[in-house]
Amino acid sequence: MNEALTALKLTVCLAATTSLCLLVLATPLAWWLARGKGWTHDIVTALVALPVVLPPTVLGFYLLVAMGPNSPLLWLLRxxxxxxxAFSFTGLLIGSVFYSLPFAVQPIRNAFASLGPRPLGVAATLRAGPLDSFFHVALPLARKGLLTAFVLTFAHTVGEFGVVLMIGGAIPGKTETISIRIWQLVEQLDWPQAHLLAGGLLVFSFAVLLLLLRLDRRLESAA
Structure with missing residues (x-):
């Protein structure tokens, strides 16, 4: 049970940190994608959505190579x-950010795209600059997309398996997340503990979906 609690704490910490990082990274990216068209935007959109269709082990493998001791990307850090x-919490965080990126960008992009030109046009007539329009008009109106992105990325990170296993392995207290702990319990034929943790994730997933529905209705009624 102590191992399960340690894995749960690590998973929650990883999910929360990933969600906060993605809000910072995905918001300007989603704003740029929502306000432009062309080949460049299409290529970036495809790259952002790639983790949705790419097998997690493939993404995890290339991230493992990129973060390994022989990677030229790490020469600056030597x-x-x-x-x-690799096999560190920082490595897990980087992998989680890449893996959950589309689940943050897409709802925020949709929220920005649904604004239309009128709110920003009104802000421009009031002599608001681009940054003022973004922070004081676009972001408040896109709060539904931001909330959805945070909840989705948190839940998606909690359920990660292939990417975190490839990058972090299963080091107790360091890289062993709750999904990896369940896999280990099944390998050990410890069915009661596996049922307990898997059932907890099942309830958590249902609660996340229910929360999103409730948030969606509440924000629609407040609009």
Whole structure:
């Protein structure tokens, strides 16, 4: 049970950190994608959506190579004593950000796209600059998309398996998440503990979907 609690704490910490990082990274990216068209936007949109169709083990494998000791991407970090980011919480965080990126970008992009030109046009007539329009008009009106993105990325990170297993392995207290713990319990034929943790994730997933529906209705009624 102690191992399960440790894995649960690590999973919650990873999911919360990933969700916060993605709100910061995905919001300007979604704003750019929502306000432009062309080949460049199509290519970026395809790259963002790639984790949806790409097998998690494939994404995890290439991220493992990119964060490994022989990766040229880590040469800049070697003077600071960093030889590898694999099998570490930082590595898990980077992998989770890539894996959950489409679940953050898409709802925020949809929220920005649904605004239409009128609110920003009104802001422009009041002499609001681009940054003022973004922070004081677009973001408040897109709060539904931001909330949805946070909840979806949190839930998606909690359920990760293939990516975190490839990047982090199963180091107790360091990279062992709740999904990996369930896999290990099944390998050990510890069915009662596996049922307990799997049932908890099942209830959690249902609660997330129910929360999204309730948030959607509440925000629609408040609009």
């Amino acid at each position: 003077p600071f004593g960093v030889r590898t980011l």
